[in-house]
Amino acid sequence: MMQDLFSVPSCFSAGEKLPDVPASAAATTRSGQSAATLVYRAGIAGHDRLVTVTWCRNLLTHGLTVSIEGSAGGGKDKSGGGREWGDADGGAASSSNKGCSTACKVEMQPWHFWRKYGAKQFHVDGRAVDVVWDLRSARYSDEPEPLSDYYVAVVSDEEVVLLLGNLKKEAFRRTGSRPSLRDAALVCKKEHVFSKKRFLTKARFHDRGKLHDISIECSSSNLGGGGVDVDMVIKIDGYVNVLVRHLQWKFRGNECISINQLKVQVYWDAHDWIFGTGVRNALFIFKPEPLPSATNEYSDFCLFLYAWKLE
Incomplete structure (x- = not known):
């Protein structure tokens, strides 16, 4: 791979491994759908961890996947009575082979309006981490990422450690959490485009x-x-x-x-x-x-x- 030829992963700190693109993103590229994967470094549960956010798009559906390094299985849908959640209902918890991360997947189809608004909870080293989103009014262009009028927030220890989108006030009000003293850093973006x-x-x-x-x-x-x-x-x-x-x-x-x-x-x-x-x-x-x-x-x-x- 080109990354290996030019030692590009040296842009990450020593011993840090870039997470693989989630299976949902790989599937979209094979079928000709656009996908963008962004990797952030944020302070979660007392340590710097990688948060991988993948946006996917085809003619009818926009998709969002969030995974957190070091999180355990058994994610809960906080907007649906705390029930376990799986692929069938548009939100998915799936552990990796090493059990080191869990993915939260949301498929936003035009006829499933309320799936654009929700919350999921992970556990990292025994501490709760919440992913909260509101994409009901999100505006898009030709890219899989929204342009504006949305938020996706990751909350750890009552702090918003990662906040995407421009509806920041709404995100802080809904989560009831304070901003983190240190902003999350975007360390990598992988994007698939077709033309x-x-x-x-x-x-x-x-x-x-x-x-x-x-x-x-x-x-x-x-x-x-x-x-x-x-x-x-x-x-x-x-x-x-x-x-x-x-x-x-x-x-x-x-x-x-x-x-x-x-x-x-x-x-x-x-x-x-x-x-x-x-x-x-x-x-x-x-x-x-x-x-x-x-x-x-x-x-x-x-x-x-x-x-x-x-x-």
């Missing part, structure tokens, strides 16, 4: 940075002898940052680009685009480098973009 020639996503390269538009575009022309010449361009906020001509000869590579004085390492592996058949993907990695004068302001963020090329 024929133009692949789009958004990302922040550091905690307080702006949300950047990322575009990867391909163009091809016929060569003599029946061959095809392919060019690729990577744009940030509409500006060309990487231009690769003759991609069939340069299908793997890396460049260091500069975005508002921030250096970002960009890696690509487009081998399967050039030599594969059917639905195939290229992998792009964006790894920002911290500025020496402001290292504390930058998180160990890394973006993995899987661009699936359709015929």
Whole structure:
């Protein structure tokens, strides 16, 4: 894998393993549905732990999965009388092989309005951790993540340790919990996008940075002898940052680009685009480098973009 070739996991602290993409996200990519997995580091039950949030989307359904490192099985649906919950009713508790995490899954179909509002409870080292969400009014674009008018909150020891969305006041009021003294840090984003020639996503390269538009575009022309010449361009906020001509000869590579004085390492592996058949993907990695004068302001963020090329 590209991550291994370029030692990208070094952006995580020593001994820390990036969680696998949940099975629900893997299934969506195999069927051509968009998925985005975000990994956060948050203080939960007295320790720094990884919280994995996966958003999925197809024509009819949006999906949300939240898993917490170190949580035990036996999750409870707090909005449904404390009953055990499973795959059949849209919320799922599923332990990993090592019993080190539990997933909370919510499928938001148009005819199941109230599943967009709920709460689940995990247990981490014997202490309760709640996941609370309200997606009833969430606004979406073409991406699996909502744009606005929603919240997803993780509560540990009466503190909101992770809060997603813009309805922050509503989240604090509903949970009855105070904000954590330390914000959760986004350490990794894995996204699967599908297109024929133009692949789009958004990302922040550091905690307080702006949300950047990322575009990867391909163009091809016929060569003599029946061959095809392919060019690729990577744009940030509409500006060309990487231009690769003759991609069939340069299908793997890396460049260091500069975005508002921030250096970002960009890696690509487009081998399967050039030599594969059917639905195939290229992998792009964006790894920002911290500025020496402001290292504390930058998180160990890394973006993995899987661009699936359709015929």
